[in-house]
Amino acid sequence: MDALELALLFDYYGGMLTDKQRDCFDMRYNQDLSLGEIGEIMGVSRQAVNDNLTRTEALLRRMEENIGCVKRDMLTRRAVQEILDAATVLDASSDPAVFATAQRIRAAAHLLEE
Amino acid sequence: MDALELALLFDYYGGMLTDKQRDCFDMRYNQDLSLGEIGEIMGVSRQAVNDNLTRTEALLRRMEENIGCVKRDMLTRRAVQEILDAATVLDASSDPAVFATAQRIRAAAHLLEE
Missing domain, CATH: 1.10.287 (Helix Hairpins)
Structure with missing residues (x-):
């Protein structure tokens, strides 16, 4: 997903994410850490970080489709x-x-x- | 919750509810059915309908607090x-x-x- 689009979705809907989803998203897209680095900080596997981010992006997209704040x-x-x-x-x-x-x-x- | 406020919240965030939550909400607030009548249609207890509506209202309020479309x-x-x-x-x-x-x-x- 395009970084600007993601940032806008996060601005509007970030409040609906869990703390863990928000932290993970922030480390990836604001602090620009790698999946491995985030995994080390969170004490989970690289794959778990990837799954978390994928779920967050899907939720943000679903909220935009159903609520439409960015549009x-x-x-x-x-x-x-x-x-x-x-x-x-x-x-x-x-x-x-x-x-x-x-x-x-x-x-x-x-x-x-x- | 005030009926107009609920209707506005439902307009904005209804798309994020499950089909069951949406049906239940619609029967209660648009069709003005009683908890007992809704329970009969859905094949659940009056209490289950009440719980469903309470959870829906809480979710709608939480979305408004975090996303703020109505405001x-x-x-x-x-x-x-x-x-x-x-x-x-x-x-x-x-x-x-x-x-x-x-x-x-x-x-x-x-x-x-x-």
Whole structure:
């Protein structure tokens, strides 16, 4: 699985993993340790680490298929960008009420980026 | 748990339940059957139905605590409403470019409501 995709899935759904799954995932993808190194730290075989990671990835994918946070996040980003672009057009207006409204729209759009 | 809250949790996270959990939840909260009636249909005791529903509600709550779709959904609705209200202010402008931009902002905001 693509590293960025995995990182996004972990951001949204990591809270649903067990401590062991989270630790293992973190050592593999954030600390970039090998399966053997993780196995030594956890006191299990290289194969057990691999199985753990495979199960975690499958669970993260299943959550995305059923809940869809990452997909929704991408649609939101696109819509927010479109709203911000449109607000920029309004900044060129000489009408102070229009300028103030552009600010208001931008503020609300930024709330969606959090 | 409040019925509306439960319905929202089910909308977002229902896909992560087992078929049995989903059926049981549906009979109880959508079809409004009693625990006894559900037990008869499923061939289990009233108590087993109650346990099943209690576990389902706990799982739905745990997913919301860890993933937060319902909370995020409410923040999005509020921001979208603010953007739509601001776009209405722009409709009063005599400048056709401003009017067109208001339409553009509304279209993007509506994408966020889906």
